[in-house]
Amino acid sequence: MTDRVYLRYSTDKQTDARQRHALAALLAAGAPAYEDPATSSRQLSLDRAGFTRLLHEAAVGDTIRIADAARLFRSVADILALRPVLARRGLHLRVESGLLSGIDLASDDPGTKMMVSVLAAVLEFQRDMISENTREGVAAAEAFGKTLGRPTALDTGRAADVVEAYRSGTAIKPSPDSTTSPPRPSAGSWTAPAPANCPTNSTRSRPRANRPTIPRGRTWK
Structure with a gap:
């Protein structure tokens, strides 16, 4: 019986770092990992490339381990x-940590079946609420005239110039409004800065304070 780790995240802006942290002990022990990066949860698990490969390689009695x-x-x-x-394949499904960690989610008993169905309904509701909030946020931003997404680096005219230069094999002309940094001085033109005018000892000397003179051979009282 083999533990098989499954990892998935929804967009290319996310990572599986949190999942790998939760499953670190299994990964360190050499458990094979199967990934579906940047894969939406709306795509059924049986249609995902990484999970499909896991099913093809798994044997009876193996356990699929997921972070949540x-x-x-x-x-x-x-x-x-x-x-x-x-x-049908005789596989087990377990969440690595949390309240569900001690339950085989693939078990066919009525209690587990009910619990998993309720859990899936809650997760589906949560996903739909996230989508709804995102749509409302986008609509509100557009209503206030905000441009969403990454700003373009080139305007339409400048982009056309770049494409034409690439096709013709010529150098791309600098943009009229572009600013260039001043040229760096060469090693031959560099000269050491003049030393700062440091005060001499004569200018820094202070007049000695009037001190009493002690005659030679006498003791000061």
Whole structure:
């Protein structure tokens, strides 16, 4: 029986660092890892390339390990399609940490079936709320005239000039409004700065304070 780690994150701006931290002990022990980077949770797990490869390589009795349930399924339809496949193949599904860590989510008993269905419904609701909040935020930004997304580096005319220069093999002319940094001085033109005018000892000497003179051969009292 082999532990097999599954990792997934939704967009190319995310990473699997948190998942790898939660599954660090298994990864350090050499458990094989299967990834679906930048894969939306709306795509069913059985349609993902990384998870499909895991199913093809897994044997009866193997356990699929995930950092949290949302990494594998986030809808009722997904878990309803997934659980029968895991049961037929004799595979186990466990969340590595948290309240669900002691439960085999692929188990076919009525209690687990109900719990997993409720969990999937909650995760689906959470995903839909995130999408709804995102749409409302975009609509509000556009209503205030804000331009969303990364600003373009070149305007339309300048982009056309760059494309034409590339096609013709000529050098790209600098933009009229571009600023260039001043040329750096060469080593031959460099001269050492003049030393600062430091005060001499004569200018720094201070007059001695009037001190009493002690005659030679006498003791001061």
